[in-house]
Amino acid sequence: MDLIFEGILKAFFLLFTFDPEVMGITLLSLEVSGAATLISLLIGISAGTIIALAEFPGRKIIVSLVNTGMGLPPVVVGLFVTIFLWRNGPLGFLGILFTPLAMIIAQAVIATPIVMGITLAAIQALPKNLRLQIMALGATRLQMVWILVKEAKLPLLAGVMAGFGGVISEVGASIMVGGNIKGYSRVLTTATVMETSRGNFEVAIALGIILLLLAFFINWILTRIQQKERPR
Amino acid sequence: MNGSRSILEAKNLQVRKAGSLVLDVPLLRIEEGEILSLIGPNGAGKTTLLQAMARLIKLSQGELCFRGENVSSNHAQFEYRRRLAMVFQEPLLFDTTVYENVAAGLKIRGIKKSAIQRTVAENLKRFGIAHLAHRSARKISGGEAQRVALARALATQPEVLFLDEPFSSLDPPTRESLLEDLESVLRETKTTTLMAVHDRMEALRLSDLIAVMNHGRILQVGPPGEVMNQPLDEFVASFVGVETILSGQVVRKEGGSFIASIQGHYIEAVGKVELGESVVLCIRPENVTLMVPPFKEPTSARNVFPGTIVKVTPLGLFYKVQLQCGFPLVAYVTSHSLENLSLREGKEMVASFKATSIHVVRKKEKGRPVSLNA
Numbered sequence: 001m002d003l004i005f006e007g008i009l010k011a012f013f014l015l016f017t018f019d020p021e022v023m024g025i026t027l028l029s030l031e032v033s034g035a036a037t038l039i040s041l042l043i044g045i046s047a048g049t050i051i052a053l054a055e056f057p058g059r060k061i062i063v064s065l066v067n068t069g070m071g072l073p074p075v076v077v078g079l080f081v082t083i084f085l086w087r088n089g090p091l092g093f094l095g096i097l098f099t100p101l102a103m104i105i106a107q108a109v110i111a112t113p114i115v116m117g118i119t120l121a122a123i124q125a126l127p128k129n130l131r132l133q134i135m136a137l138g139a140t141r142l143q144m145v146w147i148l149v150k151e152a153k154l155p156l157l158a159g160v161m162a163g164f165g166g167v168i169s170e171v172g173a174s175i176m177v178g179g180n181i182k183g184y185s186r187v188l189t190t191a192t193v194m195e196t197s198r199g200n201f202e203v204a205i206a207l208g209i210i211l212l213l214l215a216f217f218i219n220w221i222l223t224r225i226q227q228k229e230r231p232r
Numbered sequence: 233m234n235g236s237r238s239i240l241e242a243k244n245l246q247v248r249k250a251g252s253l254v255l256d257v258p259l260l261r262i263e264e265g266e267i268l269s270l271i272g273p274n275g276a277g278k279t280t281l282l283q284a285m286a287r288l289i290k291l292s293q294g295e296l297c298f299r300g301e302n303v304s305s306n307h308a309q310f311e312y313r314r315r316l317a318m319v320f321q322e323p324l325l326f327d328t329t330v331y332e333n334v335a336a337g338l339k340i341r342g343i344k345k346s347a348i349q350r351t352v353a354e355n356l357k358r359f360g361i362a363h364l365a366h367r368s369a370r371k372i373s374g375g376e377a378q379r380v381a382l383a384r385a386l387a388t389q390p391e392v393l394f395l396d397e398p399f400s401s402l403d404p405p406t407r408e409s410l411l412e413d414l415e416s417v418l419r420e421t422k423t424t425t426l427m428a429v430h431d432r433m434e435a436l437r438l439s440d441l442i443a444v445m446n447h448g449r450i451l452q453v454g455p456p457g458e459v460m461n462q463p464l465d466e467f468v469a470s471f472v473g474v475e476t477i478l479s480g481q482v483v484r485k486e487g488g489s490f491i492a493s494i495q496g497h498y499i500e501a502v503g504k505v506e507l508g509e510s511v512v513l514c515i516r517p518e519n520v521t522l523m524v525p526p527f528k529e530p531t532s533a534r535n536v537f538p539g540t541i542v543k544v545t546p547l548g549l550f551y552k553v554q555l556q557c558g559f560p561l562v563a564y565v566t567s568h569s570l571e572n573l574s575l576r577e578g579k580e581m582v583a584s585f586k587a588t589s590i591h592v593v594r595k596k597e598k599g600r601p602v603s604l605n606a
Contacts, residue, residue, distance in 0.1 A: 129320050132288045136318035137337040138388065140310070147336075151327055 007205025014206050021183070026210055029187040032100055033168040036107030040115045040163050043108075045156065048119025049145055053131070066120060069113025074106075078173030081106040085177065098179035103187070106173040111163035118159030122152040157226040161219050168215055188214070237300050239264045239424050240285065240392060244294035247284050247448075255280045255448045257294075262392075267418060267425040268453075269435035271471065272445035278428035281445070282394045285426060286318050298392075314341065317385035318394040321401065323377035325369035325384075330361060333369050333380050337388040355383040359413055375406035379413075386417060393418075395427035399434065411437070432473060436460070444468045461516075462591055469514040469593065475552070475562035476515040479595070482507055489587055495559045500534045503592040510595035519589035520563035522553065523582045524573055536584040537561070541577050544570070551575075555583055 014022045051062055083089050085097040085105075096102050126148060134144045149156065171189035178185035180194060188211045195204040238261040247255035255277045262268050270278040283289045287296060287309045296303045303312045317337065325333050334355055338348045356362040359379040364372055369380060378398055385393060399407040415438055418425060429435045435442050436456045443453040444467075452464045463469035469477055480494035482505045489502045492511055501513055525538060539557030546552075551570050555561045561583055565575065575581070 127322060127324060129322065130324050132283065133318065133320055133324040135288055135313060136286060136316065136394070137340050137384070138310075138314035139340045143340055147326065153327075 003201050004205065007202045008209065010202035011206030011209040014203075015210065022206070022210065024183060025186050025188055025191050025207070026214065028100065028185075029168060029189070029211075030214070032103045032174075032187060033107060033164060035104045036111055036167050037160065037164045039104070039108040040111035040167075041160060044112045044115025044159070044163070045119050045149065048116040049123055049149065051116075052120050052123035053145075053148075063120065066113055066117045070117040072110055072113060073172070074110055074170045074174075075172035075176070077106055077109050078176030081109065081173065081177050097177060098181060098185060100178065100185055102177040103174050103185060106177045107167035107170060110170060110173060111167045114166055115159045115163045118162060119152070119156060122155035122159070123148055125155065126151055154226055157222055161222050164218060164222075165215060168218075169211065238262060238297075239299055240426070241297045242285060242294065243297075245281075245284055245291060245296070246293040247280050247289065248292040249280075253292075253448060255284060257281060257450055260285075260443070260450065260453070262424060262426060265422045265424055266440045267427070267438055268441045268443060269439040270426070270428045270443050270445055271430075271432060271435050273471070276445040277448035278445055279396055280448070281450075282318070282396050282426060282428055286316055286392075286394045287312055288318070314388075315390060316392045316394060317388050317390035319378075319381045319385045319396065319398045321397045323369075323374075323381040325377055325380055327370060328368070329366050330369050330372065330380050331356070331365040334383045334387050336384055341388065351387050351389075352383075355387045358386070358417055359383045373406075375402050375410060378402060378410060382410075382414060382417075386421070386423070389421075390423060393423045393425045393427075395425065397428050397430050400430040414438075432471075444471055446471075463514060463593065465593055466512050466514075469512070469591070473516070474514040474591070475517040476513075476520070476560065478513045478515070478559055480511060480513065482509045482511055497537065497558045499590070500587040501590040501592050502588050505592065505594060512593040512595060514591040514593060515561070515585055516589070516591075517552065517562045517564040520561060520583055520585045522555075522563055522565060522569070522573060522575070523584070525580060525582045534587055535590075536582060538580065538582050541575060541579045541581060544575060544577060555581065557583060 048066075051059065051066070081102065082097065084091045085094065085102055086092055087097075096105075130151065131144065131148070134147050139147065169189060171193055174180075174187055175190045175193065178187070178190065180186050180190040186194075188207050192204050192207040192211065195201075195207060240260075240262040242257055242260045245255060245257040245260070246253060260281075270281060272278055280289070284291055285296065287303055298312050298315070301308070303309055326336060331352060334352045335348050338351060343351075353362070356365055359382055361376060361379050361383065364376060364380075369377065372380070382398065399410060402410065411434060418438070427438075439456055441453060442456050442459045444451045444459060444463075446467055452459055452468050454462075459468065460472045463472055463474060466477055478494045478499070480492040480499070482490050483493045483498070484491040485505070485507055488504075489500055490505055491498050491500055492513060494513065499513060501511075505511055537557040539555040539561060541553055542556050542560075543554040544551055545554075547564070550564045550566050553563045553565055553575060555563065563583060565573075569575075573581075
């Protein structure tokens with residue numbers, strides 16, 4: 001019990017003294033996962049909406065692929081992104097392996113199917129005739145997509161939370177493509193893994209608590225937006 | 233001006249869903265300012281016809297002309313949709329305020345804010361929902377929601393209005409007041425309207441023309457009086473409220489009238505028929521008179537049949553009396569006559585109806601039915 005208590009004390013000490021290393025790690029976590037989530041929203045919402053609205057042969061297969069992708073194991077993503085970015089890999093010339101950029105790419109690959117799958121479900125859950133009603137109101141294709149996304153905003157925000165939650169807590173891919181380089185590509189999860197393996201439990205607990213607080217804070221904001229009091 | 237040209241003309245319209253033909257309309261014309269009601273059972277193709285005419289769904293075949301222009305290219309369809317409006321069975325309101333909902337069509341068209349404000353206010357008032365303007369569209373009653381949907385549709389000043397059973401999910405008093413408002417708005421704006429209705433009385437009340445549909449086809453189009461009184465076939469007859477439909481053979485002809493044998497009983501009717509031909513006699517319940525036997529006064533009706541009351545069903549303002557006269561016969565009586573004649577199940581009565589009040593349908597062999605009175 002002492003261990004946990006000391007860890008919590010240490011965590012608050014590190015937090016309130018604005019320990020530069022911990023702050024750097026926290027900030028990088030936010031940046032990497034935030035950027036990855038943004039990319040996944042851009043791709044996931046547009047592709048998810050298109051798949052939800054379009055009718056084409058093989059649509060069912062695509063939908064099941066997306067749904068499978070929602071549970072993509074981060075280590076597998078890490079493996080493939082590493083292979084692609086490896087010196088001799090197809091994208092090796094970019095020279096971005098073991099950089100925060102590589103981590104953003106890997107995390108975006110993890111989050112995109114999550115956002116896409118939730119978007120797909122959200123748009124499909126709208127009333128069947130809503131599309132026809134919007135068309136009958138004279139909307140262009142783009143206006144229709146915009147109105148549909150607005151109508152589905154509550155489940156879509158759940159998608160944002162799920163996507164962000166998935167990548168901020170992910171460790172496998174980040175450690176593989178980022179390398180956990182001190183002061184450069186070390187994020188909260190990779191640092192926690194490292195400190196634990198070294199037996200520095202107080203620091204590990206401190207990092208863990210920061211991670212929890214962060215996840216809680218972001219989700220709290222998104223929930224506030226989602227549950228915002230609608231007009232009377 | 234193309235005064236005589238139809239505002240909408242559908243030719244050879246066919247829609248297939250999952251391979252089967254769900255809509256097959258060789259020709260349908262709507263003139264400017266006309267209100268055409270589609271009636272028919274569920275699954276008759278009313279909704280499909282509306283959506284096809286509004287170019288919201290793909291046509292398998294055929295074409296649609298709006299003011300003489302063929303609406304076929306994607307761009308033409310888009311332009312056409314900006315000149316129409318549609319209200320569905322469900323209100324399909326957006327998750328925002330009532331005001332924003334009514335403004336939706338105008339915003340989509342990129343109209344100036346001041347003009348939007350004016351038009352929205354006008355339409356909110358028109359449908360008696362001005363007090364709801366800033367309420368959430370998710371927190372109003374079903375009747376209010378359907379009013380918002382109508383206001384949203386009319387705010388764009390459509391040249392054609394499509395209504396798909398917009399009242400069917402409302403309770404009678406709500407429906408009644410909404411119908412009244414819609415009626416006055418349509419009168420005032422003279423908007424060409426194509427609507428699917430569930431209730432025949434709604435159709436009678438609002439329409440210039442009624443089209444009866446079944447199995448994706450239009451069986452008959454005409455003014456309400458014509459469709460109600462001169463149905464082209466048995467299906468239309470039963471759907472427009474002819475309660476008694478009897479099949480028989482022509483056994484004698486005398487002048488303009490003839491005698492048909494119906495299950496061994498002879499009924500006189502009027503019309504041009506061939507001897508021995510199969511005919512269907514349609515008798516509207518309001519044309520059947522009931523008397524207590526023995527009746528003494530001679531009546532002008534030659535069709536007089538004794539019978540037994542099988543069932544009496546209250547229908548609001550009047551009662552439906554089912555009789556067995558050797559053939560089934562249905563009469564409507566007021567509650568006043570129900571009491572006066574002390575009608576009840578099992579009572580012996582005498583029923584009569586005029587030969588001229590019977591609508592005769594010649595049994596179609598193949599192809600289109602032929603109406604005698606038309």
